[in-house]
Amino acid sequence: MEELYVVRDRIEQLRAQINYHNYRYYVLDSPEISDAEYDELMRELARLEAQYPQFITPDSPTQRVGAQPVEAFGVVQHPVPMLSLANVFSYEELQAWHKRVSGLLRGQSFDLVCELKMDGLAVALTYEGGRLTTGATRGDGMRGEDITQNLKTVRSIPLTLSQPTPPRFEVRGEVYLSKKGFEKLNKERADAGLPLFANPRNAAAGSVRQLDPRITARRPLDIYVYGLGWAEGEMPLTHWETLDWLKTLGFKVSPHNALLGHVKEVEDYYRHWVERREGLEYETDGVVVKINPIALQGQLGNVGREPRWAVAYKFPATQGTTRLLDIGINVGRTGSLNPYAILEPVLVGGVTIKLATLHNEDDIRRKDIRVGDTVIVQRAGEVIPQVIGPIVTKRTGAERPFVMSERCPACGTSVVRPEGEVMSYCPNSACPAQVFRSLTHFVSRSAMDIEGLGEQWCLALMEKGLVKDPADVYYLTKEQLLSLERMGDKLAQNILDAIAASKERPLSRVIFALGIRHVGEEMAEILAKKFGSLERLAQASLSELMAIPTIGPKIAESVHAYFSQEANLRLIQKLERAGVKFKGQVTSKALPLTGMEFVFTGKLDAYSRNQAEALVKELGGETGSSVTRKTAYLVVGADPGSKLDRARTLNIPLLAEAEFQRIVKEAKAKG
Ligand SMILES: [Zn+2]
Structure with missing residues (x-):
């Protein structure tokens, strides 16, 4: 066993390295090492922490992911309220605001900071002694929800700060999902038959407010920080310097911020981004204009829940109206019949739209969309445009309500609509x-x-x-x-x-590839981890599937039904014969025992061999039947066999049952 201080030094060294590379990758977007090298550092750290749980701290990079789901979020009182901004919609309104503010400041000169307004979710991050201690939503501005565990999974949020900082301070920013991340997420949800998010903001908000942080961890969330909530100690005198300071601390600050002198320059900045915002990787809905000197911000104060010293100059909406010519039907992978709108071509925000999604039958009925209607269409980034609803006052009486076809448009089979589902399906698997x-x-x-x-x-x-x-x-x-x-x-x-x-490919990919209804990438990973092989998954009983906490009855039934079908089993056999690998646990660097192989010998008191092995797998570890050089530990029970000798020869660490239990307990506590 290594000396403890050597271990602790190594752990600290690893954390510093990981934090640095994390910053290079997620904040600067300029990595210095390969993913494999990064994973190697993480694995070593995870291994040391599993071995020496006394050195685990909440700000360790291993603690980003894997916290247990919570029943409900705690409440966080904001020491300084998180205000909302007043909006202006034209240059005239902006000038009026500027004039009003100048009047209140009685000739004191000031410059302005312009920032793109991210369309995401505002959060407050509290750091104490250079460590992230609390992350909260805006909530009603006075009280938000404690989403610390979820925010820890956002890699561009530093868990520790390497520079000296005030003892306590709060950073504010906007958590968002990129357009690409949003599209990918919705595609997965569509594949899994789950309801779609309306836009990246909803998706980001939904992800951040997940009760299970492990789900949040899989969503590609990012952040831009835009200011301080409050701080103890001396702070920069201007907002611009504050942004600079936050950048040096390792926070992600938008490169598009600008320090401007005159309100006319603000208008130019706004015009510039009206034209270019489509090209950004994320959604923005306007420009935030702030008075730069902090002292003047204080003099201006707030009116109600809006600060006088800042304003949101909103971008024009990307909506348009046109006629719904017809409703077409696409047949999805799982046989779902997806209605889509065929539109009279219309220019919305510089792009011609001819087709738009209508989600499903129920949605059409709920919004009372009829063929021939004048409808409002909305485009958000590169996402498929959607029909918001009809303009009922423009009806002529010639509009036809939508009726779902009784036959599959591709193969003519009679369609079915399972009870309680919003989709109709073509049941013909050879369609x-x-x-x-x-x-x-x-x-x-x-x-x-x-x-x-x-x-x-x-x-x-x-x-x-x-x-x-x-x-x-x-x-x-x-x-x-x-x-x-x-x-x-x-x-x-x-x-x-x-x-x-x-x-x-890893097992989770294979499970996902089969295209089982309601099984998206996340679910596939959960199933792969739980069952470890396709064979085991195929044999799982309905009650066994239902017993998994993250799996609802709908998913369990769908998985069970899939493997009950002869044709699907034949498909799997055919894949197997072709040499597609089904075994091989997926490894996620998130899980505490990832990369560690446990081998057992002798009889354990508290667990059967199967139970013990299942525990290890559940925590991301692997189990082996014989001791090899890659074995991390040999767990030794009563009456051990020859594996013990082999482990001694190879110098493999031995664990008594109590030590094994402790590792499992620690690992479970982490996730
Ligand atoms: Zn069909």
């Missing part, structure tokens, strides 16, 4: 539209990731009769690929290589 969607889903990046096998090739392979289900992909020959029009030798080889490489 060409479904097969096509399953296939494109199966090969997609977040599933088996078969690069090069795009939609056109999938379609061509289906048309030629070469692929009737996703498993057929693994039986394709080069000759068959070359028989497709416009397929060249090099491309065919690349596709074959990609197919071969995809046989080694």
Whole structure:
């Protein structure tokens, strides 16, 4: 056993390195080491902390993810209220605000700071002694919710600050989801048959307010900080200097902030971003204009719940009105029939819109959208435009209510609508539209990731009769690929290589790729971790599935139903014969025992061997049947066998049952 102070030094060194690389990656977007090297540092730290739990601190990088779900959020009283901003919608209104403020300041000169207004969720981060202690939502401005565990999962929020700081202070910022992250999240939700988020802001708010931080951790949340709430001790004299100071502390501050002298310059800044905001990776809904000198901010004070010293200059809305010409139906991967709007082309925020999503039958009925209606359409970033609702006063009486087709538009099978669901389905698993969607889903990046096998090739392979289900992909020959029009030798080889490489994907990817209804990426990971192999998952009883806390009855039934179908079992066998690997626990660097292999010998008191192994797997660790050099620990029970000798020869650390229990307990406490 190493000397304790050596261990502690190493742990501190690792944390400092990880924090530094985290900052390079998430805040500066300029990493210095590879992901694998980063993972290696994290693994070593996780291993040391599991071995020496007395050194675990709440601000350790291992503590970002993995906290236990909570029943409800605690309440945080904001020492200084989080105010909301007054809005202005035109240059005239902005000038009026500026004039009013100048009048109140009686000729004292001031400059202005302009910031893009992020469309996300305002949060307050309290640091004590350089460590993040509390993270809270804005709430009603006076009291917010304690979402510390969730905010810790946002990698661009520093858990510790390396520079000297005031003893206690509060940083404010906006947590947001990028447009890409939002689209990906909604796509997963659509695939899993879950309701979609209306926009990135809702998605960010929903993610931050998850009771289970492990779900938050999987959402690609980010933050821009925009100021101080309060601080003990001496602080910069201007807002601009404050932003600079926050940047040096390691916070993510928007590079687009500007220090301007005159209100006309603010208008130019605003015009600049009206034209360019579509190109940003995130949604913005305006420009925040703030008086720069902090002393003058204080003199101006607040009126009601709005500060006088700042104002939000809102961007014009990206909505338009047009006529709904017809409602079309798309057949999804799981057979869901998805209605979409066919519109008279309309220009919204510089982009012509012809199609928009209508979500589902219920949504159309609830909003009373009829074919022929004049409708309001909204576009938000690169997201599929959506129909907000009809303008009822423009009706002529010729509009037709929507009736869901009784037959699948792709194969003509009678559609079914399961009780309690908002979607109608085509029940024919051989439906060409479904097969096509399953296939494109199966090969997609977040599933088996078969690069090069795009939609056109999938379609061509289906048309030629070469692929009737996703498993057929693994039986394709080069000759068959070359028989497709416009397929060249090099491309065919690349596709074959990609197919071969995809046989080694982690179990969670394979489960996700199968396209089980309601099983998105998150759920697939949970199932992979829980069951460890596809075989075990396929054999799981309904009650076993229901017993998993994060799985609701709908998902459990869907998984169970999937593996009860002969055709699906045949598909799996076919994949297996082709050499697709199903075993291999997914590893997540988040879990406390990740990367550690436990081997057991002898009889344990408190657990059966199966229970003990299941515990280790649940916490992200692995179990082995024999002691090898990669074994992290041999757990020694009563009457140990030859594994004990082998472990001694290889110098593998031994654990008594009590020590094993302690590690499990500590690891569980962490998540
Ligand atoms: Zn069909």
